[in-house]
Amino acid sequence: AQSVTQLGSHVSVSEGALVLLRCNYSSSVPPYLFWYVQYPNQGLQLLLKYTTGATLVKGINGFEAEFKKSETSFHLTKPSAHMSDAAEYFCAVSDRVTGGGNKLTFGTGTQLKVEL
Amino acid sequence: DAGVIQSPRHEVTEMGQEVTLRCKPISGHDYLFWYRQTMMRGLELLIYFNNNVPIDDSGMPEDRFSAKMPNASFSTLKIQPSEPRDSAVYFCASSFTEGAREKLFFGSGTQLSVL
Numbered sequence: 001a002q003s004v005t006q007l008g009s010h011v012s013v014s015e016g017a018l019v020l021l022r023c024n025y026s027s028s029v030p031p032y033l034f035w036y037v038q039y040p041n042q043g044l045q046l047l048l049k050y051t052t053g054a055t056l057v058k059g060i061n062g063f064e065a066e067f068k069k070s071e072t073s074f075h076l077t078k079p080s081a082h083m084s085d086a087a088e089y090f091c092a093v094s095d096r097v098t099g100g101g102n103k104l105t106f107g108t109g110t111q112l113k114v115e116l
Numbered sequence: 117d118a119g120v121i122q123s124p125r126h127e128v129t130e131m132g133q134e135v136t137l138r139c140k141p142i143s144g145h146d147y148l149f150w151y152r153q154t155m156m157r158g159l160e161l162l163i164y165f166n167n168n169v170p171i172d173d174s175g176m177p178e179d180r181f182s183a184k185m186p187n188a189s190f191s192t193l194k195i196q197p198s199e200p201r202d203s204a205v206y207f208c209a210s211s212f213t214e215g216a217r218e219k220l221f222f223g224s225g226t227q228l229s230v231l
Contacts, residue, residue: 036220041224041225042222042224042225043120043207043209043221043222043223043224043225044159044207044209044220044222045222046219046220049219090158090159103161103164103172104161104220105161106158106159107158108158109158109159
């Protein structure tokens with residue numbers, strides 16, 4: 001069974017500072033990995049995903065994540081935080097069942113706060 | 117497209133009552149998922165459908181929970197009888213096989229409070 005662990009349920013950064021949200025995964029097979037963002041009172045939206053190929057993945061809103069197999073990590077970064085980045089971020093892993101639906105297992109989320 | 121539409125946005129009910137949550141997926145999507153979000157357990161997959169057929173309901177917590185998808189444009193999640201521990205935000209999401217099926221499109225959720 002797959003799982004993801006997000007380190008830090010709350011992260012606070014200053015506007016303009018680096019954003020680093022941590023995610024480690026556990027999977028018995030090569031995983032598909034995702035980051036989703038949830039703004040207040042909304043559903044989740046896909047930020048970026050890793051399936052195969054390049055291990056550095058770029059997503060929307062200037063975010064990127066790097067798949068590191070040796071560290072079983074998929075940390076999310078953004079060079080310069082903006083106030084509009086304040087939201088909850090979820091890391092997720094897929095079981096990649098051939099022919100099946102995409103059954104995502106989500107982490108518990110990290111609330112990002114951006115301060116002036 | 118209007119996106120995934122869920123109703124109601126908020127539901128307040130008393131313990132023991134039946135609750136029905138509704139979802140309209142994005143037209144053309146062939147997968148539909150029901151998730152539950154709580155502070156304690158985060159996001160949990162309850163059940164998902166492919167082409168209106170339930171594929172995996174292993175996440176449904178108890179027999180009090182049931183879900184149906186009578187056609188490609190409508191699904192319901194029913195709780196009968198409801199209990200206070202069912203209080204959570206319930207999300208519906210859809211995706212399609214021919215595109216990036218890992219890309220789930222979520223509705224805005226139903227905030228359920230069982231008193």
